[in-house]
Amino acid sequence: MVSVSDAQAIILNLVQPLDRLRDTEIVNLLAADSRILAVPVTSPLDFPHWDNSAMDGYAVRYEDVQHSSAEQPTVLEIVEDIPAGYQPNSTIQPGEAARIFTGALMPAGADTIVIQERTRRDENRVHILAAPKPQEFVRHKASFYQAGTQLLPAGIKLNASEIAVLAAAQCPQLSVYRRPRVAIFSTGDELVPIDQPLQSGQIVDSNQYALAALVKESGAEPLLLGIVKDDPVALEKVITHAIAIADLVISSGGVSVGDYDYVDKILQSLSAKIHIRSVEMRPGKPLTVATFPSTDAINRVSSHSPLYFGLPGNPAAVLVTFWQFVLPAIKKLSGITEGWEPAFLKVRSHHELRSDGKRETYLWGKLHLIDGVYEFYKAGGSSSSGNLINLAQTNALAVLPMGKTLISPQEEVQVLQLVNGE
Structure with missing residues (x-):
């Protein structure tokens, strides 16, 4: 034994x-959920694809607004509105600004975003009421990911977040195990x-x-x-x-x-x-x-x-x-490269747990979050290996190591959390 x-x-x-x-096959992206990636993925696209605004506000030159305050606001002329998906036509000159929205391309000449909460608009002019930080709220091209480098490694399970990344990278098909x-x-x-x-x-x-x-x-x-x-x-x-x-x-x-x-x-x-x-x-x-x-x-x-x-x-x-x-x-x-072993948590036991101590003993029950702390509730009824009924709706196994015969209520116990496929 x-x-x-x-x-x-x-x-x-x-x-x-x-x-x-x-042992691999090519699948469409919509069929790739929960599959294991077999080949690393790269993309020819930078992320972001271009310099863009992280907030609604105004695209400005930092040197124009670096001394702005509510008492002494900087007044700039608005030369263009730039919604998302629009190609800017203007180059921002000294004393100018462009109205810009989240995700929109930065216009040439601008290097900083002043959020709209720190401004006051007066027709075609904007009053900058607080000095921003240099390049504040600008998402720079390739700052998240540089084209040609590894985007996702092989051996990972493709969940919703990875599927979103692959879609954004325009990967309609991929190799999975x-x-x-x-x-x-x-x-x-x-x-x-x-x-x-x-x-x-x-x-x-x-x-x-x-x-x-x-x-x-x-x-x-x-x-x-x-x-x-x-x-x-x-x-x-x-x-x-x-x-x-x-x-x-x-x-x-x-x-x-x-x-x-x-x-x-x-x-x-x-x-x-x-x-x-x-x-x-x-x-x-x-x-x-x-x-x-x-x-x-x-x-x-x-x-x-x-x-x-x-x-x-x-x-x-x-x-x-x-x-x-x-x-x-x-x-x-399946090809997953790491994290094969069962994952155990240390939690409080709500109930008294007993074992004869001769073998490592597993008792099934539920994990509940009580005041921000997980507690293990033992399933009611017999813990006999032939009792299938009280296994229903359980989500955890409490483990009593060899030699341990008693875990008292509120005492710490090691628990295997049962997560589907994870």
């Missing part, structure tokens, strides 16, 4: 990111699909639906392979198919030490190397992580051998182990 931190390190060391040459393919199946004779009436002793397969949703949220493509009975022949067939079509494989159930837990034996029969068999955590102790030898014997869709995750069967354990181990692996696989 390995520690949670050692398991995390082993898994991330095993992950091989998608290949920048083979393809979505990782994640094969998902559940094991167990007791499992039935959601549309089948339950018989005594049967359980609806919720894990496949939860994992499919989590995989989609992570930006990957789920490949659903259904329910596989506790039959070694059927399991081997499905696992062989899964590693041929996917970059990463997730099964739930069948990785404990019961008489009908066949997954590890089948992986070994397929020459897989098992790196992890169990982890010192609750829930989620039975966890199998394996890789397969690099060979052309299987017509794999990926440029490298897939990573196999055999998750526990209990629903809460499936979710906890996904958030802790599988999600970081998908992030690294």
